[in-house]
Amino acid sequence: MQSLGLDVLFKGKNFVRLLGGLWVAVRISLISVAISIALGLIMGMLMAGKNRVLKAMFRVYLEIVRIMPQMVLLFVVYFGTTRVFGWNLSPEASAIIVFSFWGVAEMGDLVRGALVSIPRIQYESAEALGLTTAQVYLYVILPQTFRRLVPLSINLITRMIKTTSLVMMIGIVEVLKVAQQIIEANRRTSPNAAFGVFATVFLLYFLICWPISRLAGYLEKRWA
Amino acid sequence: MKTAILRRVLSAVVIFTLALSLSVIAYADDGDFRTLDEIKDSGVINIGVFSDKSPFGYVDENGDYQGYDVYFAERIGQDLGVDINYVSTEAANRIEYLQTGKVDIILANFTVTEERAEEVDFALPYMNVALGVVSPEDAVIESLDDIGEDDQVIVISGTTAETYLVKNYPDIKLQKYDAYAEAKTALENGNGAAWANDNTEVIAFAIENPGFTVGIPSLGSADTIAPAVTKGNDTLLDWLNEEIEALGEEEFFHADYEATLLDTYGADYEDTLVVEGGVAAGTDAAAAND
CATH class of the missing domain: 3.40.190.10 (Periplasmic binding protein-like II)
Known part of the structure; x- marks a missing residue:
């Protein structure tokens, strides 16, 4: 095992530190994902609506999210708000704001796409049956939308989990940063540690993302 | 109506975003920092160090910060009589941390350059x-x-x-x-x-x-490596300079080298790398080489 550098993982508290880092990454992404799904659904419905002003504003919002790299957003929210408004957001709060800001926009666009893809005739048939607007959405449109949304949003969620590695730029020590710390601290004694440690990080990310992927498969089948 | 409130909330979000993007361009620099007395009163000093640059600033297997920079940071905390809150920094965000006052001192293998000296205030050097x-x-x-x-x-x-x-x-x-x-x-x-x-x-x-x-x-x-503070934070800068001069008398940075760098660089280069009392001797060596 020496050659793979796995031994460094079991030195001192290293493995516990790695898991602690993983929890930081998972916590940030889960909170952001929850916010993104809740607000994204509302935003998507409004985007699919008829209000032109609102649609134009969402368009601008979405474009900003697409154009700005997440790293820039992190710097803007964490350092920028202190410079301009004198706010002192904690690094984790800043990270959650940035990831939600990103997630809501993309989720909103996915919801919009899914809603728009439901054929006109579905709305019309539902209305012809005498359902109110709320009922049309609740019983006819949303169930179909959710099914189309699942694979797309899983894509977004796993992407968000993996992108949490950027939060090290605002001083949050998450799993990848802990991995780098472990590798560097043992650079002289175990020069090959990088392989083993990064392989472990890969496995940890996999263990988090895989169940989500499975859940998506299950939901897709159930709702089909 | 529910949508009216929603609409208001969402437009607020959009406006907030635009304001933020503009703020990057507008770049209001108010340089908020904590003076020496404020740091002492709070009982905690925030020091930005590297957490993955062995042997200068790294985290050992017990999760404790170690290294040449950290050894000095520990002494600063001790002499100020305050606890230390280490902030893990990256090369790319060291200046930003100081300019927003999110850390009081950067001790992250920070090389003194003219460009950087316009953005932050460097104290006396402690390494070549x-x-x-x-x-x-x-x-x-x-x-x-x-x-x-x-x-x-x-x-x-x-x-x-x-x-x-x-x-x-x-x-x-x-x-x-x-x-x-x-x-x-x-x-x-x-x-x-x-x-x-x-x-x-x-x-x-x-x-x-x-x-x-x-x-x-x-x-x-x-070049030299020196601690840096937010531009204009003179009370902290003066204290740091006095501290570095005073530490020269007890050969503190030689002890620091022997505790943290000896394994990596050996005893032969101690005087090449260490700057004691803030007096950089390296300039002469460079002149001789030119």
């Missing part, structure tokens, strides 16, 4: 950095004039070593590599007569690889 040249023991290069017409010098693209050699020794043929590992292999295989890089790197290489010697330990413009 320069270029170094390592070569095989049986054909040691002790001066760049020793390099023959057919010899090539290994450099890593984009490093200060490359810039320096291209500018000052245009006749020397360079063999460029992209990564540290490639340059290392090239030297080991004898592809070049010598390898020029940051002196800390080549010294560590020579110690880890028997058969190689650092013939030129200090070359080029001798």
Whole structure:
């Protein structure tokens, strides 16, 4: 095992530190994902609506999210708000704001796409049956939308989990940063540690993302 | 109506976003920092250090910060009588941390340059950095004039070593590599007569690889490493300068070197690397080399 550098993982508290880092990454992404799904659904419905002003504003919002790299957003929210408004957001709060800001926009666009893809005739048939607007959405449109949304949003969620590695730029020590710390601290004694440690990080990310992927498969089948 | 509230909330979000994007451009610099007394009253000092740059600032297997920079940080906390909150910084965000007052001091292997001195205030230096040249023991290069017409010098693209050699020794043929590992292999295989890089790197290489010697330990413009504080934070800066001068009397940074850097760089380079009492002697060495 020496050659793979796995031994460094079991030195001192290293493995516990790695898991602690993983929890930081998972916590940030889960909170952001929850916010993104809740607000994204509302935003998507409004985007699919008829209000032109609102649609134009969402368009601008979405474009900003697409154009700005997440790293820039992190710097803007964490350092920028202190410079301009004198706010002192904690690094984790800043990270959650940035990831939600990103997630809501993309989720909103996915919801919009899914809603728009439901054929006109579905709305019309539902209305012809005498359902109110709320009922049309609740019983006819949303169930179909959710099914189309699942694979797309899983894509977004796993992407968000993996992108949490950027939060090290605002001083949050998450799993990848802990991995780098472990590798560097043992650079002289175990020069090959990088392989083993990064392989472990890969496995940890996999263990988090895989169940989500499975859940998506299950939901897709159930709702089909 | 529910949508009216929603609409208001969402437009607020959009406006907030635009305001934020503009703020990056507008860049209001109010430089909020904590004075020495404010730090003492709060009982905690925020010090930005590297957490993955062994042996200068790193985290050991118990999760504790260690290294040459951290050894000094510990002393600062002790002499101020406050606890230390270490903030893990990256090379790219060190200035930002100071300008927003999110840390009080940066002690992250911060090389003093003119450009940076416009953004932050540097205290007195506590370490030297320069270029170094390592070569095989049986054909040691002790001066760049020793390099023959057919010899090539290994450099890593984009490093200060490359810039320096291209500018000052245009006749020397360079063999460029992209990564540290490639340059290392090239030297080991004898592809070049010598390898020029940051002196800390080549010294560590020579110690880890028997058969190689650092013939030129200090070359080029001798830069220094110093603590930095937010621009205008004079009370903290003055205290730091006095502290560094006072520590010189007890040879504090030599003790720091022996505790943290000795394993990596060996005893021979102690005086080349350490700056004691804030007086950088490296400038003379560089002048002699020019």
